Amino acid sequence: MNAVPMRSRLWRAFHQLGSPPYVYRLAGRLAPWLGVASCVLLAVGAFWGLVLAPPDYLQGNSFRIIYIHVPSAYLSMGGYVLMAVAAGIGYIWRMKLAHGVAVCVAPLGAWFTALALVTGGIWGKPTWGTYWEWGDARLMFELLLLFLYIGYMVLRMSFDEREKADRVSALLAVVGVVNVPIIHYSVEWWTTLHQGPTLIREGGPSITMDMLIPLLIMLAGFSLFFGWLLCKRLQGEILRRERRTRWVQNLAVEAAA
Amino acid sequence: MSEFLAMGGHGPYVWSAYGVTLAVMVYNAWAAYRHQANALARLQQAGEEQETRAKPTVRQIG
Amino acid sequence: MxxxxxxxxxxxxxxxxxxxxxxxxxxxxxxxxLYFFTPSQVMAGEAPDNRAYHLGGMVLPDSIQRDPGSLTVNFIVTDYAHSMPVSYSGVLPDLFGEDQGVVARGRPDANGLFVADEILAKHDENYMPPEIAEALAQAEQGETP
CATH class of the missing domain: 1.20.5 (Single alpha-helices involved in coiled-coils or other helix-helix interfaces)
Structure with a gap:
């Protein structure tokens, strides 16, 4: 008896999330809050990580790069999973908005992947003694992740018709998601120059609390920052996809006035 | 202060990594806002073109 | 369907x-x-013998011998099961040291000495302030005097 209204409520929420005007307004309302919260967290986390956290016993101050490298790498992988799930939903349920989410995640994910590679290289020089090592599985598969993001965007560009681009690029996004667990486990499956995972490992994080707290703050700050930009990009994407609808044209007139 | 900036000899690495990150994040925030603003501007442009194209037909009828 | x-x-x-x-x-x-081979893998003949490869492991404590007057350094890489002597001439990374992870690129000569042309340092996933590392080292010494 109770299950039916519960289920219908869930379906209504699902359908609302498929409604462009609803999501456009939701994103517009969320964006400023996410923006302010992420900037505060990033400022606090960066100050804590650069000034208050102690230096590492072995690496000294170069370890402070962890506070931007790890969140970038985590977003590069989390972003890809989000993109693949959204593209998959869009493909199966023919939900244009879900494809729109995947389209908006791609450039953000690609930028954070590039950041993870660059900050990792800068960190590698004073610790390993090299910026880059061809042949290290962790580095190779993270680079492959960047190519997957770029491939997704380039593949879309090769289609004139948006719906066809949605369908074909969604399959690439779903196929590429297999790379994400490979990146995570690469340091355990093979011998690598890159060290093992510090946070997500058996026995808990292998970093002391005074170094861990700013890292968690930065992870939260980067995540909210990603959400903020995703909201703004999604708004733009919805306007482009729905430009022929009455509600978008009314909105344009209102914005001009 | 200069001791803090030197980071025990790791200053160039730490600050270049943070600098690149800051630049990329600021650029992405700007690009995301421009993405939406451009979409709105194009819609308004298209709306105005439609209006100007619509006017002659109104005159013809009149 | x-x-x-x-x-x-x-x-x-x-x-x-x-x-x-x-x-x-x-x-x-x-x-x-595989980015590197451990001494055990090299002993088992798993490393390529026709080209240079990476040898990885820990630097055995008290095994570093610096040749005075040149940049040549000799040390032993171990995975605690097998060990291999390494010879290298050049600049070492800051993190190179005894009981630290190391990756050497090169190939063994006829006598089994691994002649490296590049040395990289490998660190582990543990991060802690110097005081805690010191306390840990002291505690370890107390347990095994």
Whole structure:
């Protein structure tokens, strides 16, 4: 008896999330809050990580790069999973908005992947003694992740018709998601120059609390920052996809006035 | 202060990594806002073109 | 089957196929994905003998011998099961030291001495302030005097 209204409520929420005007307004309302919260967290986390956290016993101050490298790498992988799930939903349920989410995640994910590679290289020089090592599985598969993001965007560009681009690029996004667990486990499956995972490992994080707290703050700050930009990009994407609808044209007139 | 900036000899690495990150994040925030603003501007442009194209037909009828 | 069901099955099949083929491909290229070989693997003949490769392990404590007047340094790399002597001439990374992870690129000579042309330092996933590292080292010494 109770299950039916519960289920219908869930379906209504699902359908609302498929409604462009609803999501456009939701994103517009969320964006400023996410923006302010992420900037505060990033400022606090960066100050804590650069000034208050102690230096590492072995690496000294170069370890402070962890506070931007790890969140970038985590977003590069989390972003890809989000993109693949959204593209998959869009493909199966023919939900244009879900494809729109995947389209908006791609450039953000690609930028954070590039950041993870660059900050990792800068960190590698004073610790390993090299910026880059061809042949290290962790580095190779993270680079492959960047190519997957770029491939997704380039593949879309090769289609004139948006719906066809949605369908074909969604399959690439779903196929590429297999790379994400490979990146995570690469340091355990093979011998690598890159060290093992510090946070997500058996026995808990292998970093002391005074170094861990700013890292968690930065992870939260980067995540909210990603959400903020995703909201703004999604708004733009919805306007482009729905430009022929009455509600978008009314909105344009209102914005001009 | 200069001791803090030197980071025990790791200053160039730490600050270049943070600098690149800051630049990329600021650029992405700007690009995301421009993405939406451009979409709105194009819609308004298209709306105005439609209006100007619509006017002659109104005159013809009149 | 509804079209939506069909698409669902298609996505599931594609995902399963990709996971399977990725798994097979990674198994096939297992050896190429190894960045370095441990002394045990070298002893077992798993390292390539026709080209330079990376030898990785820990620097055995008290094994570093610096040649005065030149940049040559000799040390022993161990994985605690087997060990290999290494010779290198050049600049060492800051993190190079006894009981630290190390990766050397080169190949063994006729006498089994691994002649390296590049040395990189490998650190582990532990991060802690210097005081805690000191306390840990002291505690360890107290346990095994």
């Amino acid at each position: 509804t079209p939506r069901r069909q698409r669902m099955v298609l996505v599931a099949l594609v995902a399963a196929g990709v996971i399977l083929s990725a798994g097979l491909a990674l198994r096939a290229f297992q050896e190429n994905l």
